[in-house]
Amino acid sequence: MPAKGFFTDTTLCIGCKACEVACKQWNQLPDDGFFFTGMSYDNTVALGASTWRHVAFIERPVPLQTQDAGAFSWLFSSDVCKHCARAGCLESCPTGAIVRTEFESVYVQPDVCNGCGYCVVNCPFGVIDRRSDDNRAWKCTLCYDRLREDMQPACAKACPTESIKFGDLDHLRAEARARVEDLHEKGLREAYLYGEDEHSQPGTGGLNAFFLLVDKPEVYNLPPDPVVPTKKAKDAWTSMGVAAAGMALAAVGAVLWGKER
Amino acid sequence: MIAVTTDGRDIDLEVAKLSGEGALQKVRPVDTHMQRVAREWGKLPTPDTSDPTYYGRPVLKEPVWHWAIPLYFYVGGAAGASLVMGSAAQLDRSGELENLMRRCHWAGIIGSALSGAILIYDLGKPSRFHHMLRVFRPTSPMNMGAWILSSVSPSAIVAAMFAQRRGILGAFGEISGVASGLSGLALSTYTGVLIANSAIPVWQESRRVLPILFGASAMASAGSIFDMFFEDRAARRVTYTFGTVGRAAELAASIALERQAGRVPHVARPLHTGASGFLWKTATVMTAGSLLLSVLPGRSRKRRVAAGVMGTLGSIMMRYGIHQAGVASARDPRATFRQQRAGHGAAELD
Incomplete structure (x- = not known):
């Protein structure tokens, strides 16, 4: 089974939030309450247990070649779980509830998840979260149920501008690189791919849901150099070895030389 | 026939013409306060583009653990270190440290039982702790911790029962004592790895x-x-x-x-x-x-x-x-x- 994923081309996004709605409808996710944030048109705020697509609205006092608004540009980006090649949530899960599927996506098995919350602190993108009723972790499934029926994920299906493209990863990467070249030729030199493979994002081994951006990752609330925490765990385990050895020595020393004579 | 004037949008502008009693009113200019507010609104927000954030919103999700988890770090740590001390006390053959050994074993037993109770309270139900023992996953420090905590109580209990006996039972107790000390070392230090392994x-x-x-x-x-x-x-x-x-x-x-x-x-x-x-x-x-x-x-x-x-x-x-x-x-x-x-x-x- 070829690896499947998303290529989200943010230059095509028009901020309609059809992806958010389609996701909520298909996956039968509840609303997150209705409030006005004042953050441009973004009243969704962030991804979470009940929000698996989130459109970011960025208002910049910076001109953009493809937009005609003077010293101002508006960026939209539909954020989603990245289904990392090395996933922090998957590697840290103590129950094995989080698995890699035949589509190379990262899937949480709801009947195995024990609600420990460890994946939440291990996601370098702040994607996965616990639902507040029974504490189990929920996130985008890459519409696993739809993929099994040869359908594309609901968000990609609903996207009216094909800003969200779904398909075989190899195919998407080629398409994305061609698109960047095309944009560069049109004068949009800022365009680049975020996390399209291991080379561009070694910390996660590449993202199965990658993006085309036109500003720093921080602008879109994406980390500039994310890393799966497990890659750094060796330092901590070594330190634990040192701590244990020191404690054993202290205890033996205390008994041998510390006893009341 | 009425001529349709259009500005490019495919609509009849005649329909949008205001008429009637309400349309005739003279509108007061906005007061100075509102003018000031409008000036403020007219300004574009000028975020610092050299050091951008997304409206200051967090990138990461904050830890979802509440008060029980740091308490577990303390209780588990104290229990583990007590067992290490109890294990080291076995080196003393004079019998003067037998009281200490017994107290250490009991501190380990009570502490690890309390640790288990705290974790189960945090997870919500006992079966959720058991889910962690379905698998053995070295990439997950929390899974390792579940195994460590599960090995502490049995070894400490056996040590407490038999460590002061003679003969084979005593030897069994002593071996358990050493085992409880080793799991104690792990229990009191792995929690550092647990949180260090995070984003x-x-x-x-x-x-x-x-x-x-x-x-x-x-x-x-x-x-x-x-x-x-x-x-x-x-x-x-x-x-x-x-x-x-x-x-x-x-x-x-x-x-x-x-x-x-x-x-x-x-x-x-x-x-x-x-x-x-x-x-x-x-x-x-x-x-x-x-x-x-x-x-x-x-x-x-x-x-x-x-x-x-x-x-x-x-x-x-x-x-x-x-x-x-x-x-x-x-x-x-x-x-x-x-x-x-x-x-x-x-x-x-x-």
């Missing part, structure tokens, strides 16, 4: 110190408990030495942790400001105080109790301080951005 900047940045800090703090916690509750002439200096080394190491590790986290100044901020900074600093003062009380000449009972109380408070507050620092660190998008821009993301692995 939270302040925890990840101090990963080389956290296990040592937690281990040292566990020694200080165990020593403090014996300082406060037991008066045993033969064992007093053993627990005193163990605890004092722990307090000194905890203090040194606290300083080392601040320096490690401070390699990227913004990452160490929660250790200096806010509730986490208050807890962390107070914990350091408490630990320093208990260390001072335990190294000054003269060992009155009162002073040992005071040192024990301060040491216990220091250890507990340190763990809550670290927990709160993690929460504050996750809330601050710049902690993540600056850590990674400073080359401390994936770049430092090359």
